[in-house]
Amino acid sequence: MEIFIQQVVAGLATGSIYAALALALVMIYEATDVVNFAQGEMAMFATYVCWTLLNAGMPYWAAFFATLAIAFAGGIVIERVVIRPVENAPILTIVIVTIGLLVIFNSLAGWIYSYVQKPFPSPFPKEPIRIGGIVFGAHALGQIAVTLVVLLCIWLFFRFTPLGLAMRAAAQNPVSSRLAGIRVGWMLALGWGLAAMFGAVAGIMVAPVLFLDPNMMGGVQIYAFAAATLGGFTSPLGAVVGGLIVGVVENLVGTYVKFIGTELKLTVALAIIIGVLLVKPSGLFGRAVVRRV
Amino acid sequence: MTAPLLEVSGLEAWYGQTKALHGVSFTLKAGGITTILGANGAGKTTTLRAISRMVRTAGIVRFQGRSLDGLATEDVVRLGIAHAPEGRGTFVHLTVEENLRVGCWGRGSKDGIEEDFERVYGYFPVLRERRTQLAGTLSGGEQQMLAVARALMLRPRLLLLDEPSLGLAPLVVREIFRILRTANRESGVSILLVEQNAALALDLADHVFLLETGRVVLEGPSEVLRRDDSIRRSYLGY
Numbered sequence: 001m002e003i004f005i006q007q008v009v010a011g012l013a014t015g016s017i018y019a020a021l022a023l024a025l026v027m028i029y030e031a032t033d034v035v036n037f038a039q040g041e042m043a044m045f046a047t048y049v050c051w052t053l054l055n056a057g058m059p060y061w062a063a064f065f066a067t068l069a070i071a072f073a074g075g076i077v078i079e080r081v082v083i084r085p086v087e088n089a090p091i092l093t094i095v096i097v098t099i100g101l102l103v104i105f106n107s108l109a110g111w112i113y114s115y116v117q118k119p120f121p122s123p124f125p126k127e128p129i130r131i132g133g134i135v136f137g138a139h140a141l142g143q144i145a146v147t148l149v150v151l152l153c154i155w156l157f158f159r160f161t162p163l164g165l166a167m168r169a170a171a172q173n174p175v176s177s178r179l180a181g182i183r184v185g186w187m188l189a190l191g192w193g194l195a196a197m198f199g200a201v202a203g204i205m206v207a208p209v210l211f212l213d214p215n216m217m218g219g220v221q222i223y224a225f226a227a228a229t230l231g232g233f234t235s236p237l238g239a240v241v242g243g244l245i246v247g248v249v250e251n252l253v254g255t256y257v258k259f260i261g262t263e264l265k266l267t268v269a270l271a272i273i274i275g276v277l278l279v280k281p282s283g284l285f286g287r288a289v290v291r292r293v
Numbered sequence: 294m295t296a297p298l299l300e301v302s303g304l305e306a307w308y309g310q311t312k313a314l315h316g317v318s319f320t321l322k323a324g325g326i327t328t329i330l331g332a333n334g335a336g337k338t339t340t341l342r343a344i345s346r347m348v349r350t351a352g353i354v355r356f357q358g359r360s361l362d363g364l365a366t367e368d369v370v371r372l373g374i375a376h377a378p379e380g381r382g383t384f385v386h387l388t389v390e391e392n393l394r395v396g397c398w399g400r401g402s403k404d405g406i407e408e409d410f411e412r413v414y415g416y417f418p419v420l421r422e423r424r425t426q427l428a429g430t431l432s433g434g435e436q437q438m439l440a441v442a443r444a445l446m447l448r449p450r451l452l453l454l455d456e457p458s459l460g461l462a463p464l465v466v467r468e469i470f471r472i473l474r475t476a477n478r479e480s481g482v483s484i485l486l487v488e489q490n491a492a493l494a495l496d497l498a499d500h501v502f503l504l505e506t507g508r509v510v511l512e513g514p515s516e517v518l519r520r521d522d523s524i525r526r527s528y529l530g531y
Contacts, residue, residue, distance in 0.1 A: 051444045162394065172384020176382035179345065181370035181447070226454050 002134050007255045008248055009121050013140035014209075014223075015247020016147035021217075021224035022231065022239035023151070024195035029033030030189045032083075032096045038101035042078075044198030044214060045105045047207050048113050050200070051120060060123045064204060068197050072243055075196025079189040080138040085186040086186075109214040120207035123191060124143035142206045154194070158236075167191060223250065226269040229276050232286020242284065246272060289292050298323040298359035298451060298483050299344070304352035306336075313339040315507040316352065317369075321451070326477055326484040328494040328515070329527055331504035337487040338379050340504065341453045344368050344485075355452070357412040365495045370399040375449035377440040379456055380424050385429030389420055392428050392439055396446030405448070412479075413442040416472045434465035441469060445476060452476075454486045458493060466490070470497050493529035 013015065021039060026034045049070055053063035086094050124142035128135045158164035170177045170187035177184050200225075203217060210216050227246045231238025246269065254265045276283060299321040307313040321327055329337045343350045346366045354361045361369055370376070375396075393413065397406055405491045414421035417438040421469050423431060428439060436452055437457055454473070458466040470493060477484055488494035495501065499517045503511035511518065518524050 051395075121327065162398070165387075165391055165394055166398055169387065169391075169398075172386055173382065173384050176384060177395070178347075178366040179370060179376045179378060179382060180395050180443070181367050182395070183367050 003255070005134050006136065007251050009136055010140055011248030011251030012244055013076065013247070014251065015142045015244035017202045017206045017220060018223045018227045018246050019240040019243025020147050020198045021220060022152065022243045024198040025081050025224055026233060026236050026239040027191050027195045027230045029189050033091060034098065034193070037095065037098045038105060039195065039199055040217030041102045041105035041223070042075070042196050043203035044217040045109055046074070046196065046200035047120070047203035047216070048109055049211055050204050051212055060121065067200050067204065071196040071200035072193040073254050075193035078190045078196070079192035082183070082190070086201035092218045098127055106214050113214070113216055117211040117213045120212045124206035139208055146201065146205055150198065221284065222266060223269045226272040230283055232283025233285065235285035238283055238285030296355070297321060298355070298357060299485070300355040301344070302353040304340070304343055304350060304354060306339050307349045314343060317453060317504070317507065317509055319502050319509055319512065321483060321485060322481055324481050325500055326473070326486065326498045327500045327502065328486045328488055328498035329502045329504055330488065330491050330494060335504040336507040337504055340453055341376060341455055341485070342489055344453060347375065354367070367399070369439050370447065371401070373401070373450035374453065375444035375447040375451070376453040377444040377455065377457065379439040381436045383428045383436045383439060385427065387428055388425050389428050389431070389439060390424040392443050393446050397444035399447055407509065409446055409448060413445050417442055425464060434461045437461060437469060441472065445482070449482055452484045456482060456487055456489060458490045466493060473497060
């Protein structure tokens with residue numbers, strides 16, 4: 001039983017990372033119908049930015065928030081400079097552009113920082129935390145807490161601020177939003193900024209576990225796809241719940257199904273994606289899209 | 294003599310390569326209700342879209358003496374031209390109240406928003422009852438009320454209305470038109486209305502333009518045009 005609870009908590013910890021990245025994917029998908037394949041690599045690059053700031057001697061949380069600000073600005077710049085010129089192109093064109101971004105960020109990180117794995121600090125204590133007879137990693141608990149705080153902030157932002165409302169409106173009905181005086185183009189850019197910021201949180205939180213290298217987010221991105229698909233690509237809540245479920249399932253399957261172990265764990269993500277698409281393509285919380293043809 | 298509220302001269306518009314307006318000209322005085330009549334495809338909706346810069350245009354549009362040339366739709370709205378579009382433009386996944394808040398985004402001043410909420414809820418009590426409901430669950434008539442209410446939340450100088458009667462029961466349409474008359478009288482908002490239902494539009498409006506294949510072919514006060522034989526036969530059907 002202790003092992004089970006420990007594995008569930010560990011699963012929630014990795015799941016919170018998937019949730020953050022899945023939320024980033026869903027935000028951009030909701031606003032533009034585009035799946036941003038570069039989301040993970042943008043997160044990885046932001047983590048290197050954080051690493052650079054830490055190495056320059058900045059205190060951990062200062063570097064953390066500075067990185068979020070840089071990621072936010074970077075996301076906006078990418079939307080304005082790279083995505084905007086192809087805004088009205090067919091979806092496939094934009095998808096290819098995001099794959100191009102993926103390759104660029106990956107190579108750029110390798111070129112600047114090399115492909116050697118780097119240790120990355122955790123802001124949380126090294127000693128495990130004991131509750132009853134069960135031992136939890138402090139980083140795992142901290143990681144869950146940080147992700148939950150970020151999610152709460154973003155929910156409050158979208159739910160209660162005029163700007164959050166304008167961004168939701170712009171994502172839903174761009175024509176009508178323009179007629180209300182909303183600058184829809186800038187709302188999309190802000191969406192990219194926020195998505196890049198969630199990605200940065202995911203990257204910084206997962207780096208102490210996975211070690212930092214340019215391919216760090218590859219696997220995480222696939223789990224995030226599974227999370228977004230499971231939750232429904234049109235639902236931010238779904239992305240979060242999906243992320244947590246995927247994290248827990250991945251961990252439990254890795255622990256209890258012997259032949260899968262750690263080697264075949266990524267296959268679980270693929271199985272989830274295919275299973276959801278076969279059984280309920282709109283996901284747990286998504287809207288089924290009905291188009292008149 | 295002050296500048297007219299809206300001055301349109303030689304307005305042309307295109308959808309891709311297809312020209313839809315061939316030099317529309319008219320002026321609106323402040324405070325009036327004007328309707329554009331015309332058959333399907335005459336360019337009524339396009340005229341409104343051209344004013345709001347939603348289509349490619351050429352020609353002159355001046356609002357309170359200021360040229361709208363080169364402005365984006367958002368900027369035109371911010372000058373005080375609200376546009377309740379064809380199809381109502383409802384934000385179906387937002388609540389009724391959120392829809393109205395979106396309508397406030399382009400206001401010049403954030404003062405008086407709560408008063409304006411009271412005012413439009415007073416016009417349309419059903420919207421107050423349903424303010425926490427998702428707008429997509431409203432009936433067609435309620436969504437049209439919401440479209441008018443959302444446009445009024447801008448506190449506009451000019452309200453462009455595209456076929457508010459489309460697909461609605463006569464009773465609901467009469468109610469909406471009554472509110473439009475009230476809003477016009479109370480807040481002095483000028484209204485430019487595009488309508489298929491000529492009888493209703495003539496009742497509401499004090500001035501009429503008749504549009505045929507992208508040109509204004511007739512204009513005048515509505516009580517005069519109501520008695521015009523060609524209008525009567527073509528648009529009123531008696």
